[in-house]
Amino acid sequence: MSSKTEHKETIKELESLREAPDRDPVQAARGRAQFLLEAKQISEETVSISLIQRLSSVFQAPQLRMSTLTIAIILSLLLVSFTTSATAASQALPNQFLYPYKIWLENQRLALTINPQKEAELHLIYAQERLAELDAIQDEDLGTQFDQILENFLYHLNAAEEIFSEHQEYVEQEEIINRLETQAPQPSPEFESESDEEEEHEEEPEETPEPDFSDEDDREDEPDYSDDPDETDTPDGDDSGDDNTVNNDGSDTDNGEGDPDNDDTNDDSNDDDNHDDNEENDDDD
Amino acid sequence: MLLCGRLLSSDYLETVSIGQFLRLNSVSLEHKTDFELLAEAKYFNHNALAMIYDRYSTALYQYAYRQTGSQRIAEDCVAETFSRFLHALKRNKGPRKALRPYLYRIAHNWITDQYRKPSTENGLDENLEIIKDDKPGTESQIIEHETAARLREHLQKLKPDQRQVMVLKHLDGMSNAEVAEIMERNVGSVKALNSRALNNLRKFIQQDEQDQP
Numbered sequence: 001m002s003s004k005t006e007h008k009e010t011i012k013e014l015e016s017l018r019e020a021p022d023r024d025p026v027q028a029a030r031g032r033a034q035f036l037l038e039a040k041q042i043s044e045e046t047v048s049i050s051l052i053q054r055l056s057s058v059f060q061a062p063q064l065r066m067s068t069l070t071i072a073i074i075l076s077l078l079l080v081s082f083t084t085s086a087t088a089a090s091q092a093l094p095n096q097f098l099y100p101y102k103i104w105l106e107n108q109r110l111a112l113t114i115n116p117q118k119e120a121e122l123h124l125i126y127a128q129e130r131l132a133e134l135d136a137i138q139d140e141d142l143g144t145q146f147d148q149i150l151e152n153f154l155y156h157l158n159a160a161e162e163i164f165s166e167h168q169e170y171v172e173q174e175e176i177i178n179r180l181e182t183q184a185p186q187p188s189p190e191f192e193s194e195s196d197e198e199e200e201h202e203e204e205p206e207e208t209p210e211p212d213f214s215d216e217d218d219r220e221d222e223p224d225y226s227d228d229p230d231e232t233d234t235p236d237g238d239d240s241g242d243d244n245t246v247n248n249d250g251s252d253t254d255n256g257e258g259d260p261d262n263d264d265t266n267d268d269s270n271d272d273d274n275h276d277d278n279e280e281n282d283d284d285d
Numbered sequence: 286m287l288l289c290g291r292l293l294s295s296d297y298l299e300t301v302s303i304g305q306f307l308r309l310n311s312v313s314l315e316h317k318t319d320f321e322l323l324a325e326a327k328y329f330n331h332n333a334l335a336m337i338y339d340r341y342s343t344a345l346y347q348y349a350y351r352q353t354g355s356q357r358i359a360e361d362c363v364a365e366t367f368s369r370f371l372h373a374l375k376r377n378k379g380p381r382k383a384l385r386p387y388l389y390r391i392a393h394n395w396i397t398d399q400y401r402k403p404s405t406e407n408g409l410d411e412n413l414e415i416i417k418d419d420k421p422g423t424e425s426q427i428i429e430h431e432t433a434a435r436l437r438e439h440l441q442k443l444k445p446d447q448r449q450v451m452v453l454k455h456l457d458g459m460s461n462a463e464v465a466e467i468m469e470r471n472v473g474s475v476k477a478l479n480s481r482a483l484n485n486l487r488k489f490i491q492q493d494e495q496d497q498p
Contacts, residue, residue, distance in 0.1 A: 043329030
């Protein structure tokens with residue numbers, strides 16, 4: 001038997017399977033309802049996703065694939081629309097759609113203002129604006145919005161006042177400092193080194209005839225100290241005189257055995273003192 | 286942001302208008318092509334999905350029944366096929382152009398999976414018993430049922446792609462081109478598969494005849 005006839009026989013046998021019973025109408029209706037219910041559930045789940053997909057597909061579509069020029073045009077359009085909306089919002093009244101946007105813009109502008117003076121000015125402008133708004137729509141029933149506008153007005157007023165008071169304190173402090181600086185005597189450069197010593201004298205009122213040191217007294221004392229600068233060291237010199245005797249005795253041992261760093265400093269500082277003390281000793285002799 | 290809002294709103298409005306249009310002109314849906322229905326089904330348009338179901342559920346049921354011989358399994362196949370179709374749409378991975386081949390492929394894969402399962406789980410064997418017990422009639426009818434059940438057994442022994450060609454071409458009566466479209470093959474390949482499947486089926490039938498006393 002050829003393969004063709006075999007195939008025909010097989011196909012004929014297969015055709016016996018063609019008959020299929022009709023669907024059970026109840027089962028079919030149930031299956032349909034189940035399918036549509038599932039579709040509804042899935043569509044509700046994927047609302048947010050499908051929006052993003054639609055948006056992305058819009059931008060990825062070949063006919064809308066964006067060039068640099070397109071992006072530039074879109075950005076410029078955005079800028080224009082933002083400026084237009086901001087201008088329109090600046091004139092919005094409380095019963096209008098753009099009013100919340102206006103308040104938001106005001107807050108953003110305040111947040112971006114650093115200069116306290118300008119910030120206070122803005123607060124005053126916005127407070128005035130609230131009053132103008134209330135004046136413009138006084139005939140209409142605003143309900144709770146009236147309280148909100150009033151609250152906003154008071155907020156701007158208080159904020160401005162607060163900034164002014166803080167700024168005023170700062171200005172007053174500045175003025176006091178400036179006045180003190182202009183009134184205060186200018187110490188001479190030669191006498192700058194003596195200032196510490198004067199403070200020591202001030203701490204010892206017993207030795208001074210007058211406890212209150214006026215500027216004139218200071219000026220009178222100046223020449224005495226400036227004539228003989230060595231005498232400024234005399235109190236220390238007296239104290240160090242005793243030490244120097246010890247130092248002179250132990251200088252050899254210190255230089256030989258001591259810490260090299262400390263020795264250098266000691267040597268430098270003590271050389272002059274020793275020299276002076278030796279001279280004094282010579283005088284004494 | 287404003288532009289995005291406008292795009293979204295325009296898209297939304299477009300969808301809404303399509304939905305309204307479809308509700309008002311539901312009769313015209315019947316004349317829509319698969320491609321048009323699919324475009325609306327991607328947005329989970331209720332009417333478009335319902336139309337797709339009405340258009341293909343019966344054909345898929347028959348396709349499944351001819352292979353399995355069980356109404357229950359055929360209904361399960363239809364339900365599962367459309368469920369997978371919905372989930373594919375959800376992932377934006379549904380059919381691009383042709384809807385019918387896509388649905389047949391899903392059904393074919395599902396049936397193949399059922400054959401791969403152990404016989405206790407797939408319920409394909411119980412069908413034969415049901416035919417024997419629940420179909421009382423004349424002797425010739427009983428013999429007819431038995432022959433059909435045996436033929437299905439032989440079909441199950443074929444490779445999945447060979448079995449698919451047999452069912453689509455000889456049971457559903459599709460042309461080689463239609464079978465090729467569904468199986469995503471060229472017509473020559475379908476013809477070759479058909480020839481091999483017929484040879485194998487003939488062998489199984491002859492073997493079965495020899496085994497029977």
